[in-house]
Every structure is written in C-alpha cells, then in structure tokens.
Amino acid sequence: MQNIAKEIRLLTCQCIASIGQGHIGGSLSIVDVLTVLYYKHMNVDPTNPKKTGRDRLVVSKGHAGPAVYATLCHKGYISQSELLTLNKFKTNLPSHCDMNKTPGIDMTTGSLGQGLSCAVGMSLASKIVQDHAYIYCIIGDGESQEGQIWEASMFASQKKLDNLIVFLDNNNMQIDNYTSNINSLIDPKAKWESFGFYVQSIDGNNIDAIDDAIIKAKKNKDKPSMIILNTIKGKGVSFIEQKGVANHSMPITEDDLKQIIEELK
Amino acid sequence: MEFRQALEQTLSVLMAKDEKICILDADLAKPNGTAPLYQKFPNRCFDVGIQEANMIGVAAGLASYGFKPIVFTFAPFATRRVCDQIAVSVSYAMQNVKIVGTDPGITAELNGGTHMSFEDVAILRSIPKMTIYDAVDANQLAQALPQIMNLDTPVYIRMPRKLSTPVFDDNYKFKLFKADVVSVGTDITIIASGIMVHEAIEAMKMLKEEGINAEVISINTIKPLDEETILTSVKKTKHVVTCENHNIIGGVYSAVSELLAKEYPLKITAIGIKDRFGQVGKYNELLKEYNLTKIDIYNAVKNNLNK
Numbered sequence: 001m002q003n004i005a006k007e008i009r010l011l012t013c014q015c016i017a018s019i020g021q022g023h024i025g026g027s028l029s030i031v032d033v034l035t036v037l038y039y040k041h042m043n044v045d046p047t048n049p050k051k052t053g054r055d056r057l058v059v060s061k062g063h064a065g066p067a068v069y070a071t072l073c074h075k076g077y078i079s080q081s082e083l084l085t086l087n088k089f090k091t092n093l094p095s096h097c098d099m100n101k102t103p104g105i106d107m108t109t110g111s112l113g114q115g116l117s118c119a120v121g122m123s124l125a126s127k128i129v130q131d132h133a134y135i136y137c138i139i140g141d142g143e144s145q146e147g148q149i150w151e152a153s154m155f156a157s158q159k160k161l162d163n164l165i166v167f168l169d170n171n172n173m174q175i176d177n178y179t180s181n182i183n184s185l186i187d188p189k190a191k192w193e194s195f196g197f198y199v200q201s202i203d204g205n206n207i208d209a210i211d212d213a214i215i216k217a218k219k220n221k222d223k224p225s226m227i228i229l230n231t232i233k234g235k236g237v238s239f240i241e242q243k244g245v246a247n248h249s250m251p252i253t254e255d256d257l258k259q260i261i262e263e264l265k
Numbered sequence: 266m267e268f269r270q271a272l273e274q275t276l277s278v279l280m281a282k283d284e285k286i287c288i289l290d291a292d293l294a295k296p297n298g299t300a301p302l303y304q305k306f307p308n309r310c311f312d313v314g315i316q317e318a319n320m321i322g323v324a325a326g327l328a329s330y331g332f333k334p335i336v337f338t339f340a341p342f343a344t345r346r347v348c349d350q351i352a353v354s355v356s357y358a359m360q361n362v363k364i365v366g367t368d369p370g371i372t373a374e375l376n377g378g379t380h381m382s383f384e385d386v387a388i389l390r391s392i393p394k395m396t397i398y399d400a401v402d403a404n405q406l407a408q409a410l411p412q413i414m415n416l417d418t419p420v421y422i423r424m425p426r427k428l429s430t431p432v433f434d435d436n437y438k439f440k441l442f443k444a445d446v447v448s449v450g451t452d453i454t455i456i457a458s459g460i461m462v463h464e465a466i467e468a469m470k471m472l473k474e475e476g477i478n479a480e481v482i483s484i485n486t487i488k489p490l491d492e493e494t495i496l497t498s499v500k501k502t503k504h505v506v507t508c509e510n511h512n513i514i515g516g517v518y519s520a521v522s523e524l525l526a527k528e529y530p531l532k533i534t535a536i537g538i539k540d541r542f543g544q545v546g547k548y549n550e551l552l553k554e555y556n557l558t559k560i561d562i563y564n565a566v567k568n569n570l571n572k
Contacts, residue, residue, distance in 0.1 A: 108354070111354075120322070
C-alpha cells in the first residue's frame with residue numbers, strides 16, 4: 001500500500017497541475033487514509049458506484065477533492081484523462097466533491113462543517129436498513145472550528161453510531177495561519193472523548209498505523225469512532241511541505257511535476 | 266381542526282404505508298404535534314435536540330440512503346438559521362428532504378420578533394429546485410402532504426401550528442402546483458397565500474356589498490407559481506392586489522410582480538409586511554399592526570381601482 005499511496009500522491013499532483021493550481025496541501029495530507037480505506041477496508045465496487053449496502057465515505061473537507069479523485073482514478077472509477085479535467089468548464093471533477101457529478105462520491109461537500117451531519121444521517125439509515133455498512137467521514141482540524149461539527153458529534157454519540165468512523169486530518173494548518181494560532185482545538189482527543197467517542201490518535205501518514213486504528217474502530221461497540229490523524233499538510237513532496245501554511249492552495253507547474261515525479265519514484 | 270392535528274394524522278397514515286418516511290425534530294416535537302409519531306414509528310423518528318443545522322445534514326444523509334425525511338421546526342429556524350445547509354446539503358446536493366416551518370409570520374404571536382419569520386419565503390425562493398407551499402387550512406394541508414411526499418425534490422411547507430380558519434369545504438380537491446380560484450369576479454384579482462386567503466375572502470364579501478366583484482385566488486405554492494391561473498384572471502380584471510403574511514420583499518408580491526412584469530405589466534398593490542421586524546402580540550393585534558386585515562385589503566382594492 002505504500003507504493004499505491006505514492007502513486008495516488010502523484011495522480012493528485014497531476015490532477016492539480018492540469019489546471020495549474022489547487023488545494024494541494026490538504027489533499028496530500030489525507031492520501032494515506034484514502035489508500036487504506038479504498039485498498040483495504042471499504043466494501044465498494046468501481047463498476048457499480050451506487051451498489052446497495054456499500055460502505056460510504058464523506059470527505060467533509062470537500063476541498064480535498066483532488067486527492068479523492070486521484071484515489072477514485074487509481075481504483076478505476078474514472079479514467080486518467082478525466083482526472084486531468086479538474087475545474088475545467090463543465091468538468092465532472094469540481095474543486096469540491098459533488099455526488100451528482102463524480103462516480104464514487106457519496107456526498108456533496110465543501111461548505112465546511114456539513115459533511116459530518118450527513119455521515120451521521122447515513123449511519124442512522126444504515127442502522128435502520130441493517131445493511132451492516134460502515135460510514136467513514138474525513139473532517140479537517142480547521143473545519144472543526146465550525147459549530148455543526150460538534151452538533152453532529154453530540155448526536156452521533158447519543159445514537160451510539162458504532163458504524164461511524166470519523167477521521168480528523170490534524171495537520172495544524174488552515175488558510176490564514178497555523179490552526180493553533182487562529183482558534184485551536186487544543187486537545188482534540190480529550191474533546192471527542194468527552195463527547196462520547198472512542199478516540200485513537202495516531203501518525204496519520206503511517207499506513208500501518210491507520211490500518212490498525214480502523215481495525216480497532218470496527219471492533220468498538222456502542223460508540224462512534226474518532227481517529228485523529230496527526231498529519232503533515234502537503235505530505236510526501238518536500239517543496240510543498242516546506243511551503244507550510246502557504247500550501248493550502250498553490251500553483252503546481254509542469255516543471256514542479258518533474259520534481260514531484262522524481263521524488264515519488 | 267388545528268394544522269398540527271391534520272399534520273400528525275396525515276403523516277401517521279403516510280408513514281404506515283411508506284416505510285421510507287422519517288421524521289426529524291429539533292426539540293419541538295411536542296409543540297409541532299409530531300410527538301405521537303415517536304410512539305407509532307420509533308425507528309423512524311429522531312429528535313436531534315436544539316441543533317437545526319445538524320438536523321438538515323442528518324436529513325440529507327438519510328435521503329442519500331433512499332429515505333424520505335421531513336424536518337420540523339419553527340419557520341425562522343427552518344429557513345434563515347439553516348439557509349446554507351439547505352442550499353448545499355439539500356438543494357445543491359439534490360437530496361429529497363421536506364422542510365416544515367411552523368408558525369410563519371404573525372402566527373408566531375406571543376413568541377415575538379425573534380421567532381417571527383417575515384423572510385423565510387424570500388430566503389428559500391432564491392434557492393434553485395425549491396418548492397414553497399403556504400398552507401391555507403387544515404383540510405388543504407391534509408390533502409397536500411401526500412402529494413408533496415410523492416415528489417422527490419425539496420419542498421418547504423409553511424404552516425401555522427394551531428389556528429386554522431376553514432376556507433375549503435369537504436368537496437374541495439387540492440392539486441399541487443395549481444392555484445384555486447376561490448371566488449370568481451371581474452373587477453380585480455386578489456392573489457393571496459396561506460392565512461391571508463381567509464382575509465381576502467372576507468374583503469371580497471365587503472366589496473361585493475358595494476358592487477365590486479373581486480376574484481380571489483389562493484396560490485398555494487409561492488414557488489412555482491401557477492402562472493396560467495394568475496394570468497388568465499389578471500387579463501380579465503386588469504387590476505391586482507397581493508396579500509401575504511410575509512415581507513413584501515421576496516414573497517408573493519415579488520413573485521407576482523416578476524411574473525406580470527414579464528407577461529402583463531400593470532400596477533400591483535401589496536398587502537403584506539412592509540419591511541419591518543416582528544413583535545409580540547395576539548393574532549388579531551398583529552393583523553392590525555401590519556395592516557393585514559380584511560379592511561386593509563378592502564381599502565387596497567378601492568385604492569387600486571381609484572374608487
């Protein structure tokens with residue numbers, strides 16, 4: 001899976017380079033969790049994206065669309081040529097995830113804070129129909145400044161949604177500055193534990209650690225799970241990582257791509 | 266019968282027939298009358314507590330799974346508080362969520378200005394794909410709900426909780442997206458929605474005594490408008506008054522003006538809230554305060570006709 005993650009990182013960069021600029025930092029930070037989900041855990045079928053009873057993923061931090069599209073491309077949902085249509089007029093791959101445009105996207109997201117509520121609704125629905133699906137949701141640490149994240153967390157816990165596994169992309173950066181300088185989560189583990197979640201805090205760019213945490217989360221009963229992914233924004237490409245806060249959205253040129261290909265070999 | 270009784274009775278029948286219908290409340294199940302459904306359908310009723318934004322998102326998630334959720338709260342919290350959630354997670358995402366906003370406009374009565382939505386229609390009318398239904402009486406609501414639940418697009422249902430002055434009799438047949446000509450006339454068209462249909466009919470009776478024959482139209486859906494019924498009437502009478510329990514900016518007056526500006530320009534006189542906030546008061550006190558009474562409509566008609 002390490003190699004797959006590298007390939008998806010490259011596809012993510014190629015996707016963004018095709019339009020010259022995009023949300024590269026927060027896309028690269030979640031490539032490892034996307035890899036583990038799609039190549040180890042999620043019950044999905046690229047030939048039947050709307051399969052009944054499938055596991056679902058809500059990428060609530062919808063601006064990480066390029067990483068999701070790269071993963072879906074690697075899985076065979078969309079072609080490599082389509083991957084290079086990001087944000088082009090009339091594309092099926094808009095900046096933020098759109099369930100009505102892209103096969104394999106389970107919820108439209110991008111207005112931050114809303115996706116987790118939708119994932120909670122899916123988890124309730126799965127419990128009603130008893131399809132034994134898992135609902136996965138990726139939220140951002142900056143996004144967690146939105147009050148709706150905490151509304152949804154309270155209610156997920158109230159309803160004992162143990163089929164809901166949430167990932168916090170804890171990269172400590174947002175557009176304006178380091179998250180800890182703007183409006184800090186301070187101790188996300190304590191926060192979600194106090195909300196009644198089963199919380200694990202791990203190296204969010206470590207494939208084995210992610211796999212292990214998901215296995216544990218699936219065994220957990222009567223509580224929703226929170227897996228805090230301590231990540232590096234822009235992970236995997238040194239010059240992007242080094243940009244720090246400036247890598248939220250940055251230009252990726254054809255020359256940059258050559259360097260990226262070299263680094264991800 | 267109160268609106269909320271008609272609501273609960275109708276939903277009880279619909280939910281027994283259709284196991285995809287779910288109920289979501291935000292700590293107003295008792296006031297809104299949905300509470301008895303929790304006993305009948307415990308697996309499909311969810312009270313999220315006081316978190317309207319989350320309620321809309323949860324409903325969108327349920328809808329994405331094929332369920333048909335209906336969310337309930339007071340009109341201002343069902344609209345202005347969750348405008349972005351409705352725009353993105355429901356309408357833009359094309360999720361089949363029905364939204365019930367109770368006690369719109371002056372029917373919020375003693376809850377006062379914070380709870381008195383004069384802008385709910387304006388907010389949702391500008392969101393694509395949204396249908397807006399303004400309930401006239403309990404009989405109509407009971408007929409409207411099954412038709413609304415058959416749609417797979419978002420609908421905003423605007424209804425008082427309690428007071429329902431009967432407008433339509435037992436022979437009435439509601440047809441979604443069709444306006445009702447509740448009184449035929451030739452001199453002026455009074456276009457009304459929701460609780461204002463009753464006031465318009467009362468004004469029509471006063472006018473009749475003076476030999477003025479007003480045609481009263483209950484438009485039922487503010488979006489989409491039944492353009493054909495309105496245009497047919499207005500081309501006949503050549504005079505129009507609109508009546509709404511809402512700000513005249515963005516509501517019925519706006520919708521009718523937009524239609525007639527394009528198809529049949531003429532002067533339109535507006536009865537409605539003239540860009541003001543709400544306040545506490547009893548129903549009749551508020552009708553007078555905001556110039557929504559039958560006498561106000563009567564005067565508006567005479568003014569429009571220069572009589």
